[in-house]
Amino acid sequence: MAKLPHFLVVPFPAQGHVMPLMEFSHQLVDHGAKVTFVNTEYIHNMLLSSLVDPKDGQQRRSGIHLVSVPDGLDIEEDRKLSKNLIYSMMNTMPRHLEDLFKKSESDDQKIDCVVADATVGWIFDVADKFGTKRAAFWPASLAVLALTLHVPKLIEAGVIDENGTPMKEEVIRLPHGMPDMNAFKLMWESSSIPQMREIILKFIRTISKAATVANWLICNSIDELEPISRDLVPSSLNIGPLLASDRLGQPTGHFWPEDSTCLAWLDQQPVHSVIYVAFGSTTIFTECQFNEIAHGLELVGKPYLWVVRPDITHELIPSFPDGFRDGVTHLGKLVAWAPQQKVLAHRSMACFLTHCGWNSTIEGLSLGVPLLCWPYSADQFHNQNFICDTLNVGLRLNKDENGIITRDEIKVKVQKIYSDEQIRSRANKVKDMQKGV
Known part of the structure; x- marks a missing residue:
């Protein structure tokens, strides 16, 4: 042989x-x-x-x-x-x-x-x-x-x-x-x-x-x-885009078990209604910034799927604002890790609030999902520019004078991306372009 x-x-x-x-x-x-x-x-x-x-x-x-x-x-x-x-x-x-x-x-x-x-x-x-x-x-x-x-x-x-x-x-x-x-x-x-x-x-x-x-x-x-x-x-x-394909029973490179219960939850949501919030494997927030994200999602009032790693804040366990978890039951869903490609491919996706890591970027682009950009480090800042200025398929989230992205900024940008059909149209064109490869 x-x-x-x-x-x-x-x-x-x-x-x-x-x-x-x-x-x-x-x-x-x-x-x-x-x-x-x-x-x-x-x-x-x-x-x-x-x-x-x-x-x-x-x-x-x-x-x-x-x-x-x-x-x-x-x-x-x-x-x-x-x-x-x-x-x-x-x-x-x-x-x-x-x-x-x-x-x-x-x-x-x-x-x-x-x-x-x-x-x-x-x-x-x-x-x-x-x-x-x-x-x-x-x-x-x-x-x-x-x-x-x-x-x-x-x-x-x-x-x-x-x-x-x-x-x-x-x-x-x-x-x-x-x-x-x-x-x-x-x-x-x-x-x-x-x-x-x-x-x-x-x-x-x-x-x-x-x-x-x-x-x-x-x-x-x-x-x-x-x-x-x-x-x-x-x-x-x-040779890209190299996406984590659905390889049943084989390693895909994820460090944490995926919580697939979110897919059944997504099935219950209207088309193009859900905000997917995921900041990759290394982003860490202060407690103040973490709370602003939670309040911002509440203010938007739309369904959301939020990936909250156990180590996403400087605290040992992420601390949510008072009463936030009560509102999750009827509006959103929290998971420790998600099958991201399947989530982004779901018909319920409205937008992806992302740290702009390259893997997340090309997954979003390959699946035609408009992106809200919140870069954390290194090449993620370039990826934000590429998304917002070159491809015009996303929006930036801007920090205030204290270096915080506020709940109001989150609300305004989410509402804007929901209402802008041109962004979704351009995102679908980028998706179709990659399908032709």
């Missing part, structure tokens, strides 16, 4: 990175390949827990070989995006990956290609030792990739220094088609995540090197969605 081509797939340990690479891995398996999917031990255990069938307590079977390696952090250490996690991974994971290479060769299952998230492109140094082909995977937009690859040129030209600080008091001019520099500065300056500047600049250096040494540069986008940016990164293979 002929040996199957063997891919070693390594994502960055965050849900927005794991999910598209998991879907890509399923597609490789569908085409007759063998895939070994490597997560850190912490993420590996979360994935296994999400695969437990609540009906019988048994773990579902997977067509992908899931393995884990240590990330170098102690059990009690915080694994939110931080420089500690990044440097610990760089110092710990390579030797464990070398062991996987050696084992694959002894088992006559030689690894033919490493597919690694570009943010962990240092893994290619291990692949090079074994003479293995390398594919760098970019999970965000093509435009942000183009800008990321351009930053070293800005440093070399003396436009910005090694810390990302402009060297001259003048407008930074970029090639046509790239996101404006203000949006990019937001990526590392206007974030609620500590040390974001250092983290993103480290990522930029890693990504630039990975793109240089990789045999292939793969992006989760499509030419039709970002035609101008396509010319800026001609070497990119655009």
Whole structure:
């Protein structure tokens, strides 16, 4: 029997990175390949827990070989995006990956290609030792990739220094088609995540090197969605949109079990009536901001489905305003995690209040849902501009003088998007455009 081509797939340990690479891995398996999917031990255990069938307590079977390696952090250490996690991974994971290479060769299952998230492109140094082909995977937009690859040129030209600080008091001019520099500065300056500047600049250096040494540069986008940016990164293979397909009994990259009871609830709601509110896997709110969201949904007075992760606030347990839960029973539904693609595809969807992560963005765009934009960090600010200014299929939510998005702002923007049929019409055109791929 002929040996199957063997891919070693390594994502960055965050849900927005794991999910598209998991879907890509399923597609490789569908085409007759063998895939070994490597997560850190912490993420590996979360994935296994999400695969437990609540009906019988048994773990579902997977067509992908899931393995884990240590990330170098102690059990009690915080694994939110931080420089500690990044440097610990760089110092710990390579030797464990070398062991996987050696084992694959002894088992006559030689690894033919490493597919690694570009943010962990240092893994290619291990692949090079074994003479293995390398594919760098970019999970965000093509435009942000183009800008990321351009930053070293800005440093070399003396436009910005090694810390990302402009060297001259003048407008930074970029090639046509790239996101404006203000949006990019937001990526590392206007974030609620500590040390974001250092983290993103480290990522930029890693990504630039990975793109240089990789045999292939793969992006989760499509030419039709970002035609101008396509010319800026001609070497990119655009294979998106990679959406978490309905793969019954197989891992989709979700870290938490999906609450599918919300689908039956959606069946009871009128067409284009429901506000879907979900801020991804890492967004964290202050208690004040969290309460403004709750009051805003009450003010709107429309059905809503709100994904409230247990860690969505700085408190151990999210604290709702007095009486809010009483109103939920007749107006809305709360879940800890939702089957997002099925939710967005539902006929009841009116709009999606989102943090503008790229996965959520392309899911909304692929399903023709108007978007209300509330970016949290990094490339999400560019995605907001892309949604609101380039495609014109969504609206921004603006902060007040205290940095809060108020209940009144939420009410006004939701009402506006409900009444604007042009936004929905444009959203459907974007949906149809992607169907033609």
